Amino acid sequence: MRNLFLLGALCLLTTVLHAQTPTRFTLQGRAVDTLNNALPSSTVMLLSPKDSSMVNFGRTDDKGAFTFKNLRAGSYILKVTFVGYIPYNALIKNGDEAVLDLGGLKLKPITRELMEVVVRTAKAPLTIKGDTIEYNAASFKVPPGSTVEDLLRKLPGVQIDQDGNIRAQGQAVNKVTVDGKQFFGSDPKLATKNLQADAITKVQVFNDKTEQAKLTGIDDGKKEKTVNLQLKDEFKKGGFGKLTAGAGPASNNVSTRYDVRGNYNKFDSKRQLSAVLLGNNTNQGGLSWNDYQDFRGSNSFNWNDDADFGFSGSGRYITFGDDNESLSIPISGGDNRGFTRNLAGGVNYNYDTKKTKLSTSYFFNQTIQDLATLRKQDRSLPGATQLITRDSSIQLNRNANHRISLRFEKQLDTMQTLVVISNGRVGIGNTNLASFQRINQSISKSPEQLYSTSNTTNGTQANQFALANTALYRLKFKKKGRSFAASATYQLTNNDADLLLKSRNDFYQATTVNDMFRNLRNLNQDQNTSLLSNQYKANLLYVEPFAKKFYWETFYNFSLRFDEVERGVFNLDDSRRRVDSLSLYYKNNYTYNRLGSSVRYSYKGLNLSAGLAGQSFVLDGKYNRDRSQELIPIRRTYNTLIPNIGLNYDLKNNKYLYGSYTVGVQIPSSRDLQPVRTITNPLYVTTGNPNLLPGLNKEVQVGFSYFNPGSFINFWSNVFTSWNDNQIVYGQSVDTETLITTTSPENISGGRSTGGYLNFGFPLKKTKATLNLNGQFSAGRSFTPIRQTRLVGGVTEVVPGTDILNQTQNQNINGGARLELTPKDWITFYGNANVNITNARYSVNVGQNQTIYTYTYRGDLNLKFPKDIYLNTTFNYRSYINDQLGFRQQVPILNTSLYHIIGKAKRAEVRLSAYDLLNRNVFVSQYNGQNYIQTESIQTLARHFLLSFTYNMRGVTAKMRRQDFY
């Protein structure tokens, strides 16, 4: 097209030229220096005077001569260049002559100083525009913090005297402009002394007309030497912010709703300061991923911060059974359970230079959640026995956290990097729970019979402090691929928790009256737990390349952890007498060593690795009911060999194949190892097992993905199978008279799981309609030891014939379809349908085999009306069915919001939102595990309205499209 146009233009031009001077001509000349010496091999170009586009080029011969023959008549710019000389430019216009000889064309040398300093040393481009000489100052090396004056001193042809007066090419500079504008009045020193050199991208020195001449428009012939400083684009400081405030009336038995969120961000090329604040009582959650990125900026994501080296890829380290809240800033979508109030805010500061990167942040978040829950659990026991537990509870959780973080990265030199990371958290949490539980029993589907009830109030108060400091050092070598890394970590955790447990328990079928039940009838306890844990870690990694395509990788991990736990249970009805049977004191030292090695083949997209690690885990502890008593030692050593295989294969045409064999090790948590009973729910007692071994999970997985960017077709799939050795499983002992369940961890081998995933997406009509189909299946078996026990003469014994190993077989199939319609700018629709079927079979009681159905349908319609008015409507329909439990629940949720983007700059928005117009909201979940099925319904914030206003400095954009990633 363009070529055609050019051809046309040229034809036209040619015709015009032909009309004037219908002849062609020859242009010749000679490139010489100022002493008339020939400049051989100079580049000679003919440009169009209109736009400097090149029409022809050639080189001079060894006498410096050039000839262009058969040139179309017309005018040209002749440009002759030679290294080290100022390019010769001249406008050529031929008359009637057939040969135009320009004779010797003198090229002036560029001063050696300019050439050497500006071009060679500073590697700065040099622009010659008539009398303007322009340097790119960006690459002039001046120490950080230097002023423009220091920079100018470095420039050839510029002198600065003691008083800061500037002279350029011998003339005094009376004017310094910044981006062409006068800087702080007329004193040129103000600019040069105050501006930072690293803010400048270009320095231009030229002769400007005097102010007088500019004002009058009459050129008085006087020229002022002027220096113009051009600011770097990115140095121009920026700031942006957003504020949304919304409120809604009290209605529907809920109080006034509000949702306020705001953030502000200020940045320049090195620094970034951001603040965020949000509060709501609309179940809208805390920071979203987008908020998080705006908050953390350049430090949102850091690769290579994992200090616990291991097999590259999967199976990096070891998992401990800790359940502490994370140290990193939490990102939470809307938790649509119950009634949630959220408050969060923080400040983040980043300072990044090429060699040093610093990021610090403070973040506070608080969640207050009201949960009113109805729960039903159906548990299968030997002898066609069913245990039906109904539980209604009211719970108020309050959880507040202060987090601080620091990350410092320093490039020591081109080979060495140091990263220091420090994260800390102070957490305060309290929970108030009131619950009423009933346990019924039914044998062979006989009518249910009430066995036990429990009326419990729990009040928990917990204070936590956690700190983790890591230093990570990486060293590269001259030999490509050889590298070394070392890291050290110190972690401290201090938890103090206090639980006030008040419980009234009734046992309707108990005939044997004994101490245990008597003690359980009325509980009024104060349970104190304090934990102090110190952990020290050190890790080494060395990679050595060999035979070009191979890498030999060796790592060593060392960890030493000291735990001290004191748990005291006091009977408040008995003048705070310590209940020894429930109290515990222990000190555990864990020593962990792992040495591993792997060989990796890596070439042109095929990455294959195989490795083996040996690990030793030593638990050296002592415990007793009370720290004043003599402590009983407990010592365990676990040695394990861990193989690891990984495959990543990048195939032609966007096909990708991957696979792995990994072994994961689950170390028993210290709670699981202590042979002590813990009661928070009197009908469900937990106790530890000192003989517990680490669990091993072995997994093979293979996956394949394909994407065709031409047709927009994509396909992903994977299959996995995993099996467990010594899996840590919680065995159940159920008392036949009270139905109190006591769980204790045990090691069971033989649990298995197999599954697969498939996704296929394709356009029905390119860019307008896309359909996505996905399917998922999994099947597995797990084992649970189940016993029925009774008390005989004060001793618990297993009822003969009831000590069985239940095998649960689970099958799950999930199928879904997603439709995206984006036919026009003013209408988009997203719909999806999903069916999930779970089948569970229990060997302990075949009659209890269950099928659970969950159907989800969702439609999301966006409409754009004239005058910047938009409408978004979503309809979400979920249906939960379990016929065995007689459970059926349908939850249709209709949300809609109408919004108007205001103003020419489109920075503001007014929005009216209605949530759950049908007033049907309730949070439902179905779960099956071990030998039970459970359904749960939580009363949840239903119909409410919100009128909100948004101001965004960067402009408000209507969300017509889903933009999940970009």
Added chain:
Amino acid sequence: MYRLLIGLLLLSLPSLVMAQKTEGVVEYRRITHWSKIYTRMTYLSQEQKDRIMLRSKNWEEDNKGEKMKLLFTPTQSLYTYSGDASESEDAGYSWRQSELIMTRNFEKERQMDIMEMLGKVYIVDDSLRTPTWKIGNQIKEVAGYICMKAETTDPIKNQTITAWFAQDIPVSAGPERVSGLPGLILELDLNDGDVEIIAQSVTLRPVTAEELKLPKTKGKKITEADYNAMVKKKIAESIAAHENPYWSIRY
């Protein structure tokens, strides 16, 4: 256009010294600044663009790009990946490079590019096309050579192209699909710094015909016009689908 005229031009034969300066290999680094490219995506809001820019700032600074090389003689050139371009900087992980070999024959006025794009290997075989260059007034040093600035535009991708060509290597070759200047192109800047291709070293040595030979590659043969139409269509489609087209076509 000057292509039509080039035959009419009387070239003084280069001296012996010059002959040595017309064959060799250039090693380039090609750095793609994704966050800059994203700022050109019309479907993203200013907020999204700023987010991308700020969060990827440190990665952009560490972006060492990929290594490319250009073999050149006075009459031919071949541009492709350099040796270990498909390995991560600190080694240990390699990926597959999509097929990419670009050849120019200035004597026969032919160009042949093997390119994998949109999930297929294409062989673009056509007569040599060179853009209309505007010659600027700047000089700077690249890899030890004093280069002049030249500019043109790519009407298909709607990009400005800035090239810096060596004054004293009289070869019309260049990296990517760009050529046709009085000297060898040592630096290329696509769309005001979105992608930079900068020579790291120039080695002058004889280049054998073997080195310039195209490997046998299966692919669909298309013309330059077909290629342009395909790129144009993909860009339009991707923008309509709110996707960055340059994930699947070369910038």
